[in-house]
Amino acid sequence: MAIRTATALWQGNLTEGSGTIRTGKGGLEGNYSFKSRFEEGEGTNPEELIGAAHAGCFSMFLSKVIADSGYTPESVDTTANVHLEKTDAGQTVTRIDLETVGSVPGVDEAEFVKMAENAKANCPISRLLAPGAEITLTARLA
Template sequence: MPIRTASAQWQGNLTEGAGTIKTGKGGLQGAYSFKSRFEEGEGTNPEELIGAAHAGCYSMAFAKALSDAGHPPTSVDTTAKVHLDKTDAGMTVTRIDLVTEAVVPGVDAGDFAKIAEDAKANCPISRLLSPGAEISLDARLTS
């Protein structure tokens, strides 16, 4: 399997400095700063990138699990809400709330819910993050 890379460049001190985060192949690039991370400033931040990675991984894992169960989805749309909180150990990602909506012809609600939870448990990014952060899932079957 390929090894994926990303990089970050930072100039200046913590509160007045700024930097750029980018993926290895250049698909994503964004400016970040103290304000974009800890306040409501313009730009991105590491937690948003974790959220994007988690939402993307979960959507793919869920689509595969649905297809493997004989219910190929028309679409899967996932949002990840990453909670960065101050703890005794310092700033910590404590929780990620996955909210997914999927159009899946012919699946019943019970099977949909089970497959959604199984996908959360088997998504590689969920497996990476779950020892340190609580991961919740709100899966909605839409038409």
């Protein structure tokens, strides 16, 4: 069983404070603040990191689905747009829109979309997030 770790240090109050987010093995590090999360300030935020995790997991899983179907993927490029909205329960991730473009010789568009739907339903991060947020998918070949 793999255990992955990330840390976050926050200093100060909610609106004036700031923090740093780091992945356990040092691959990613970023500053974050109220402005980077809820406005358009510089830095990252937890929702971008969720998007990065989802896009990365989905791309890898789709590459596996393609290979398991007998094709060789050249590339899978995915963007995850994470929607953070104010609801009655407070700020909530309500939807994640996955947009993926694949370069897969020998695969037609319909087959690629079917494989992408499989990846959306079965990648570990989709399975984690789907009970709480709607996940949409737009898939096309390059």
